[in-house]
Amino acid sequence: MIPEGMRDVLPPEGDELRAIEAALCRRFAAYGYGEVRTPWLEFAETLEAAADDTLAAGYRVYDPQGRVLMVRTDMTVPVARLAATRYRDKPLPLRFSYVAPSIRPWAPQRSQDGEFVQAGAELLGVCSAAADAEAVALLCDCLAGAGLREFRVSLGTVAFYAALVDSLGLTLDDQEKLLEALADRDYPLLESIAGNADVGDDALKALWRTLELSGTRDSLAQARKLANSAAMDAAIEHLVAVRDLVEEAGFRDTITFDFGLFQDLTYYSGLIFEAFAPGVGLPIASGGRYDGLLERFEWGIPGVGFAVALDRLQEALGEAGAAPAAAPALLTFVGGLEEPARAAELRRAGWAVVAQPVGVEAAVRPLLRREGGSYTLELADGRTVGGGWREVLRALEGA
Amino acid sequence: MRLGLASDGGPPPAALIELLTRAGLPGAPLAGANPPALVAAGDDRWLLAPGADVLAACARGGLEAGIAGKDLLLELEPGLYELLDLRLPADRLVYAVPAGAGRRPRPRVATPYPRLTRAHFAASGRQVEPLLFSAAGLAPQLGLADGVVELESRLLEAAPGFEVREEVARCSPRLVAGGAARSLQAERLAELTARLREALEER
Numbered sequence: 001m002i003p004e005g006m007r008d009v010l011p012p013e014g015d016e017l018r019a020i021e022a023a024l025c026r027r028f029a030a031y032g033y034g035e036v037r038t039p040w041l042e043f044a045e046t047l048e049a050a051a052d053d054t055l056a057a058g059y060r061v062y063d064p065q066g067r068v069l070m071v072r073t074d075m076t077v078p079v080a081r082l083a084a085t086r087y088r089d090k091p092l093p094l095r096f097s098y099v100a101p102s103i104r105p106w107a108p109q110r111s112q113d114g115e116f117v118q119a120g121a122e123l124l125g126v127c128s129a130a131a132d133a134e135a136v137a138l139l140c141d142c143l144a145g146a147g148l149r150e151f152r153v154s155l156g157t158v159a160f161y162a163a164l165v166d167s168l169g170l171t172l173d174d175q176e177k178l179l180e181a182l183a184d185r186d187y188p189l190l191e192s193i194a195g196n197a198d199v200g201d202d203a204l205k206a207l208w209r210t211l212e213l214s215g216t217r218d219s220l221a222q223a224r225k226l227a228n229s230a231a232m233d234a235a236i237e238h239l240v241a242v243r244d245l246v247e248e249a250g251f252r253d254t255i256t257f258d259f260g261l262f263q264d265l266t267y268y269s270g271l272i273f274e275a276f277a278p279g280v281g282l283p284i285a286s287g288g289r290y291d292g293l294l295e296r297f298e299w300g301i302p303g304v305g306f307a308v309a310l311d312r313l314q315e316a317l318g319e320a321g322a323a324p325a326a327a328p329a330l331l332t333f334v335g336g337l338e339e340p341a342r343a344a345e346l347r348r349a350g351w352a353v354v355a356q357p358v359g360v361e362a363a364v365r366p367l368l369r370r371e372g373g374s375y376t377l378e379l380a381d382g383r384t385v386g387g388g389w390r391e392v393l394r395a396l397e398g399a
Numbered sequence: 400m401r402l403g404l405a406s407d408g409g410p411p412p413a414a415l416i417e418l419l420t421r422a423g424l425p426g427a428p429l430a431g432a433n434p435p436a437l438v439a440a441g442d443d444r445w446l447l448a449p450g451a452d453v454l455a456a457c458a459r460g461g462l463e464a465g466i467a468g469k470d471l472l473l474e475l476e477p478g479l480y481e482l483l484d485l486r487l488p489a490d491r492l493v494y495a496v497p498a499g500a501g502r503r504p505r506p507r508v509a510t511p512y513p514r515l516t517r518a519h520f521a522a523s524g525r526q527v528e529p530l531l532f533s534a535a536g537l538a539p540q541l542g543l544a545d546g547v548v549e550l551e552s553r554l555l556e557a558a559p560g561f562e563v564r565e566e567v568a569r570c571s572p573r574l575v576a577g578g579a580a581r582s583l584q585a586e587r588l589a590e591l592t593a594r595l596r597e598a599l600e601e602r
Contacts, residue, residue, distance in 0.1 A: 025441075043561065107574065111458060111459070111478070152582045152583055154578075154581075154582045174528035180591060184481075185478070185479065185480040185481055186481045187480070187481055187482055188483065188484035188573065189481075211482075212593070213585075213587075213589050213598075214581060214588055215582050215585025215589075216586050217586070218589075219585075256582060257587060258581065260402070260480065268405065274578060274582070274584055275576065275582075276579040276582040277579075278583060279459055279460060280460055280579065281457075281460025281461065281577050281578075281579045282458075282459070282460070282577075282578070282579070283578055283579075290503050328550045343521045387419050
């Protein structure tokens with residue numbers, strides 16, 4: 001009935017998602033990230049500018065002039081395009097947020113729906129640990145604001161492994177292989193490449209200990225042991241500075257380091273991060289720094305941002321028993337469709353009223369039924385009240 | 400922790416059980432179980448099920464870590480972290496043809512690994528028609544295929560008389576974990592990895 005990888009959202013799930021979106025938008029607003037909306041269709045070359053296979057593999061159509069358009073596969077690139085074309089003479093930094101779906105061709109082994117809704121934020125025009133920390137802290141604030149109590153954010157950095165392959169004294173060929181193994185998360189292969197390249201036992205051991213201890217309290221000390229160049233030191237201490245600032249912003253025991261963290265999107269250039277919550281295997285949010293992206297739109301300013309996967313956050317909230325409060329209790333009013341004034345009176349009193357036509361079958365309580373000139377009210381606890389409109393109002397007040 | 404051990408049909412290989420025992424993991428109860436099964440051992444629970452299930456469970460957060468073959472990791476690309484090569488039992492994924500087989504211009508290759516097969520031949524500019532077939536070793540006898548891509552060990556079991564033409568990949572069991580476990584269960588995962596690594600080095 002609908003294309004593979006797509007889905008319908010039904011109530012009350014739709015209402016829950018709306019409540020989560022609202023909570024995230026309140027956090028975005030509290031940090032001054034104004035909401036942007038960009039079109040569903042971009043020129044294909046816009047998304048191709050990111051030079052990333054995942055983002056370039058979208059659905060394409062022709063416009064009447066024969067130009068190739070693409071259904072957006074991501075929001076960060078359209079926001080970069082928007083900033084570079086509309087904000088060039090505005091003072092920096094710029095802060096934008098969005099809640100929007102993107103579409104990627106669906107494959108069964110892929111763990112993501114073809115259409116997925118993200119709520120994200122982008123901070124453009126500053127490159128510093130403080131800017132990175134604001135993005136991470138905002139993410140923590142968003143997750144907490146949506147009602148999630150337990151979650152962790154793993155910090156990693158592209159700069160660390162770029163410096164790592166440099167410092168191991170590998171041939172160019174081995175460097176490439178090592179990065180590929182890191183991208184495939186194939187640590188045994190990585191170990192054997194480094195082992196064959198004769199990097200020395202100590203360096204080799206420090207390397208696998210660093211990857212193995214990722215996420216633990218010891219990972220930082222281990223990475224410092226592995227570091228043997230200024231670039232590696234800088235990459236590590238940058239992460240430490242980001243963590244300290246995020247903790248200062250009030251999010252303690254949330255941040256861990258993962259020096260093996262790898263993001264599939266190629267536009268990331270520095271800090272990368274992922275958020276996890278119990279009961280959900282896949283990251284509920286991810287992000288990072290992308291300093292080269294806006295240059296593709298001829299405006300060489302840096303940027304950092306993240307996106308929350310709304311369906312996964314909803315799953316995490318469900319797992320934690322913290323699903324957002326459902327709408328107010330529904331009162332079914334049989335005969336209410338014909339009495340709009342009385343239905344409106346109940347709504348003004350705070351009830352969510354389903355106004356049904358006279359004579360319709362209904363079993364869900366609380367249930368109000370008009371029969372002739374009088375009313376019968378069945379309350380949620382099973383009590384039944386009968387009589388005129390005033391008796392009904394009085395009984396509902398106490399309910 | 401919730402752990403997984405790939406076991407396709409029969410009990411897990413003896414070499415692997417021995418390694419797990421040496422790492423202080425419950426080798427004997429796992430060897431005695433009848434897969435598919437969930438086995439309780441101390442605070443841990445072990446899933447014994449086909450490798451693809453173990454990988455899917457790790458990827459979606461149902462297991463904190465699992466042990467499964469490199470062959471399936473290559474075929475399914477589940478996006479998991481491969482933490483350790485458990486080395487035994489060592490195996491190879493091979494392209495093999497039955498002795499004296501005819502050849503279609505575009506060979507049809509029976510295999511449980513269609514994606515990997517297509518990629519392997521495409522990498523050297525050759526075309527094949529992969530045919531998804533779990534009992535790949537039997538397909539040529541039915542005239543279904545000109546060759547197979549299959550684990551060497553399984554091929555020897557299923558049907559002798561194959562001639563190995565080329566190696567597709569070296570395969571051995573790997574310790575794997577998903578991103579969520581690496582983040583939320585980092586300490587216990589690191590401890591498990593360290594214990595298995597020590598057991599490996601003892602050998």
